Structures are given as C-alpha cells and as structure tokens.
Amino acid sequence: xxxxxxxxxxxxxxxxxxxxxxxxxxxxxxxxxxxxxxxxxxxxxxxxxxxxxxxxxxxxxxxxxxxxxxxxxxxxxxxxxxxxxxxxxxxxxxxxxxxxxxxxxxxxxxxxxxxxxxxxxxxxxxxxxxxxxxxxxxxxxxxxxxxxxxxxxxxxxxxxxxxxxxxxxxxxxxxxxxxxxxxxxxxxxxxxxxxxxxxxxxxxxxxxxxxxxxxxxxxxxxxxxxxxxxxxxxxxxxxxxxxxxxxxxxxxxxxxxxxxxxxxxxxxxxxxxxxxxxxxxxxxxxxxxxxxxxxxxxxxxxxxxxxxxxxxxxxxxxxxxxxxxxxxxxxxxxxxxxxxxxxxxxxxxxxxxxxxxxxxxxxxxxxxxxxxxxxxxxxxxxxxxxxxxxxxxxxxxxxxxxx
Numbered sequence: 001x002x003x004x005x006x007x008x009x010x011x012x013x014x015x016x017x018x019x020x021x022x023x024x025x026x027x028x029x030x031x032x033x034x035x036x037x038x039x040x041x042x043x044x045x046x047x048x049x050x051x052x053x054x055x056x057x058x059x060x061x062x063x064x065x066x067x068x069x070x071x072x073x074x075x076x077x078x079x080x081x082x083x084x085x086x087x088x089x090x091x092x093x094x095x096x097x098x099x100x101x102x103x104x105x106x107x108x109x110x111x112x113x114x115x116x117x118x119x120x121x122x123x124x125x126x127x128x129x130x131x132x133x134x135x136x137x138x139x140x141x142x143x144x145x146x147x148x149x150x151x152x153x154x155x156x157x158x159x160x161x162x163x164x165x166x167x168x169x170x171x172x173x174x175x176x177x178x179x180x181x182x183x184x185x186x187x188x189x190x191x192x193x194x195x196x197x198x199x200x201x202x203x204x205x206x207x208x209x210x211x212x213x214x215x216x217x218x219x220x221x222x223x224x225x226x227x228x229x230x231x232x233x234x235x236x237x238x239x240x241x242x243x244x245x246x247x248x249x250x251x252x253x254x255x256x257x258x259x260x261x262x263x264x265x266x267x268x269x270x271x272x273x274x275x276x277x278x279x280x281x282x283x284x285x286x287x288x289x290x291x292x293x294x295x296x297x298x299x300x301x302x303x304x305x306x307x308x309x310x311x312x313x314x315x316x317x318x319x320x321x322x323x324x325x326x327x328x329x330x331x332x333x334x335x336x337x338x339x340x341x342x343x344x345x346x347x348x349x350x351x352x353x354x355x356x357x358x359x360x361x362x363x364x365x366x367x368x369x370x371x372x373x374x375x376x377x378x379x380x381x382x383x384x385x386x387x388x389x390x391x392x393x394x395x396x397x398x399x400x401x402x403x
Contacts, residue, residue, distance in 0.1 A: 051064055061154065062154045063153040070150060075105070083141050086137075099149070100150035101150070103119050103149075144160065184259060214249070221240060288326065296327060307323060308335050352395065356391060
C-alpha cells in the first residue's frame with residue numbers, strides 16, 4: 001500500500017499547488033484585465049459636441065468653436081457600469097492636430113448632469129489609466145467619452161477598452177475558475193474532437209489546469225518514490241504511477257464525456273425522426289433556411305461566394321455550415337477568418353460575400369449612397385448590399401474590389 005498511498009499524496013499536494021497557481025492567475029490584475037477587456041471601437045462612439053467622421057473604424061473628431069472654448073466630445077452609448085468593477089481603461093488615439101488637451105470624461109447616475117474628467121497624457125497615443133487612482137471614478141457610471149480641446153483641434157479615436165477588476169478574495173477567484181470549467185459548451189455540430197468543455201476563452205482552461213496538475217503530480221511522485229526507504233523496481237511503483245496518471249485523465253475525460261452526452265441529447269431532440277420539411281421549421285434552422293432560399297433566388301448558378309462568420313463562435317460556425325449546405329450546388333467557400341478575406345488581393349475570384357450577423361468588430365459598414373466600405377487590410381473593399389435579413393448580409397463586390 002505504500003506506493004498507492006504516495007500516489008494519492010502526490011495528487012493531493014499537486015492539486016493544492018495547482019489551485020494556488022490558478023487563484024494567482026485570476027488575481028493577477030494585469031493578466032486578468034487584459035484577457036477580459038471589453039473594447040468599444042471609435043466608430044461606435046457617439047459625437048456629442050463638434051464634428052465627427054468614421055474612417056476605417058477610427059472616429060476623427062474635430063472641435064467646433066463655442067463660447068470661446070473650442071472642444072469636441074464623443075461618448076459611448078448610455079450604460080450602467082459599476083465603477084468598482086473596472087480596474088483600468090485603455091484609451092487608444094491616433095495622431096492629434098492642434099489639440100491642446102484631451103480628457104477621459106464620464107457621468108454618474110447620482111449626478112447625471114455633472115461631467116467629470118481626467119486629463120490624458122499624452123494628448124494622443126495610448127493611455128492606460130488605473131481607475132482606482134482616478135478621482136471621481138465611483139458609484140454607477142452612465143457614460144464614458146473622450147473630450148478634446150483646442151482651436152481647430154482634430155484627433156482620431158481608435159478605441160476605448162474597459163479592463164475588469166479581478167475577483168477579490170481567493171474564494172471568489174477559485175469560484176470564477178470553477179464556473180468557467182463547468183460551463184456547458186453551446187451546441188456546435190462539430191466533431192467530438194472539437195469539444196473541450198468549459199468556457200472556450202477562459203483565462204485558465206480546464207485542460208490547462210488538469211495538465212498542470214498531472215505534471216506536478218508526476219514530478220512529486222517521482223521524488224517521493226526516490227526518497228522512500230523501500231524504493232524498488234517492482235510492480236508497486238508502477239501501480240502508483242498508473243494512479244497518478246489516471247486520476248487527472250479520468251477526471252478531465254468525465255468532464256468531456258458529460259458535455260458530449262449533453263450535446264448528443266440536444267442533437268437527438270432536434271433532429272432524430274424529424275422530417276426535412278419539419279426540421280426546416282425548427283428553431284435551429286428556420287431562419288438559416290429562409291435566408292438560403294432568398295440567396296438562391298438572387299444568385300446566378302455560376303456565382304462564386306465566400307461565406308464568413310465570427311471565428312471561434314460555435315453557434316456562428318453551425319449556422320455557416322448549415323447555410324453552405326442549403327446553398328448547394330452553388331460554389332460556396334466558408335471562411336472563418338473574416339479579416340483575411342478582406343485583405344487586398346484576396347477577392348480576385350469572388351463574386352459575392354455573405355457575412356453572418358453579427359459582423360463582429362472587424363467588418364463595419366460605412367454607408368455611402370447605398371454602398372458599404374468593408375474595412376480590412378490596407379484598402380477598403382467597396383460593396384453593395386444585395387440582401388439583408390436577421391441572419392446576415394449578401395454583398396456584391398463593387399468596382400475595383402477585385403483588382
């Protein structure tokens with residue numbers, strides 16, 4: 001019994017060490033804040049004062065003189081944000097012209113008409129503010145924006161990024177990690193190889209934590225066996241080694257199997273014994289098949305189509321695959337990296353592009369007389385929206401898009 005006991009001792013100690021390391025990761029303000037930051041592109045800011053123009057995702061603000069105090073102001077849409085939940089705010093601005101001062105400004109629910117501000121240094125570039133040191137950042141924040149002062153001042157706002165504060169106590173940090181590990185993956189129609197279990201973009205995935213646990217347990221078990229006064233090369237040490245390897249492995253596999261079984265049940269309930277006509281009216285396919293019928297009624301038989309959706313989002317990938325299937329026999333190529341297909345030179349052999357909603361943070365239309373300028377790469381690709389539904393956009397490429 002000595003070696004199985006050493007194996008379980010190694011597992012317990014290594015599990016405790018793994019938990020400490022995970023808690024430390026979730027308590028690292030810099031790492032946690034950057035991993036979970038919420039980005040508001042400049043093009044989504046609302047111009048409150050002055051003039052603004054969105055070009056390639058950058059909001060260019062120009063001050064308009066008023067009361068002898070020329071200034072321009074752009075702010076986020078109305079929100080209700082607990083100030084204490086924001087650890088840092090990153091402000092990314094392009095080169096400024098004639099700007100004397102720039103400020104981060106905000107309003108609070110307890111005094112909605114009072115605009116508080118904090119000066120940014122430098123006037124342009126990237127500023128990272130620790131909000132626990134900013135006076136007046138407390139309570140419930142309702143709007144956040146950028147204020148620029150200066151005669152004929154002009155500045156480009158790339159984005160505002162809100163970086164959350166990590167959980168406070170070690171118990172809350174461990175609870176956050178556990179919540180992400182046990183989170184059920186959405187139904188994705190993927191092969192079982194793609195199912196990992198837990199939140200896909202978690203700070204420390206269940207797979208990473210289990211691998212760390214296993215490596216630490218192996219190292220500790222080897223050390224304990226070496227220090228054991230009765231160490232020998234018989235069967236007992238190998239039994240202990242098997243215990244060290246199998247316990248983490250089976251634990252992770254059980255987590256994976258639970259997610260797989262749940263997804264299998266969802267699949268059976270949605271598709272087993274259901275006629276194709278009835279399946280098309282189901283909640284998963286109804287909108288996709290209706291969109292496919294409209295697209296097929298518009299496109300010629302020889303159309304070359306690229307179908308794009310957000311990368312890494314299981315529900316979008318499922319819709320894209322189902323749409324490509326229902327568009328057969330059209331020549332449709334699903335592409336998951338929607339940034340890559342818009343780069344210069346990648347549209348040579350494409351007639352149409354389908355962008356599934358939501359378009360994400362890379363493909364933002366700029367309305368110009370019924371046309372869109374799809375950003376990405378160095379050259380915007382002009383295109384005209386042929387069809388728009390709740391599922392997505394069908395875009396035909398405009399003149400010069402395939403050069």
